[in-house]
Amino acid sequence: MSGAEDLPLWAALPVAALLIAGAALGLIGSIGLVRLRDFYERVHAPTLATTLGIGFILLASMLHFSVLQSRPVLHELLITAFVVITTPVTLMVLARAALTRDRREGEPNVPPAGTGRQP
Amino acid sequence: MTRLLPYPVAAAAMLLAWLLLIGSAGPGAVLLGLLFAAGGAWLLAVLGVPPGRLRRVAAASRLLGIVLVEVFRSNNAVARIILARRDARERRSGFVRVRLEMRSQYGLAALACILTATPGTVWVDYDARDGTMLLHVLDLIDEEEWVRIIKDRWERRLMEIFE
């Protein structure tokens, strides 16, 4: 724990709380990955980790290093922006791939392709 | 301005990302960042990315606030669903097809990202011929309700911003 002794208590408390909250959300998301029943339900589980989970941990990291180095350390924002932009893309692509495969195999529980009808 | 530097917003974002990565705003870093940003914007121009127009910055920032609140709320809801006892209550998940009026590509992309980023809903597919999108909802109580949420909460606001 290098440097942690220098961290004042008013900063240590929110950093600790944010760390635990973020890690807990990551854990809940992964538990959902195990517990939920089928693939389309499981797609929802990791969004917990990739929205607030990693967001809380990045906030904790920003606060920790900004207070320790007494200057704003903001490069965590890069990971935030990157994760916020890429997670929806991967999940969408993955869900579409799963849907395409299920349709091809004639899975009965997935909706058919769009009819292309004009309203 | 756009002839000299195409995609000014994207170029500014690239410069900002570069400065964050380097961790300084000294003259050398800014100069190199400007060079990279100009190169990136030029690359976008070569690739022929259609320029997006972001109107109403105030409306966009208000939307961002709503998204943030919604992310908090649905994180809580999905965490409860995951941790709930399996037989605690009957929960149904399923697909919803929603007919959209929005045709702006950037608006649709923003809607897809918002819906997928909020836990509990995943954008699955979009059919450009009839303008419907397919959504998977983890806790599907009432399909009409979801159609209304998407129309009123997101589509109307996004159309304000992008169209």
Add this chain to the structure above:
Amino acid sequence: MSAAILGAAVFAAQVMLAAAMGCAALRLAWGPRAQDRVLALDTLYVNAAMLLLVFGIRSGSTHYFEAALIIALLGFVATAALAKFLMRGEVIEQ
């Protein structure tokens, strides 16, 4: 005082994230289908990035940030490529 609080929080976070990675690994091993495995791999990447950030706070060094950024980047590229591969249907389901 603050070191003790932070130490306990970092330890708890590391344990939880390790457990999360265990859950994702379990799904990766179970499947049952290829898309489940890809989803589990994506979750594993995100959890690994979070764990690296916690390591960074523990060691007081910002170098872990770069590692976390690279893991996040790699995770995105890998998942997108694998999903694309699944979509084209060149993987035959066992």
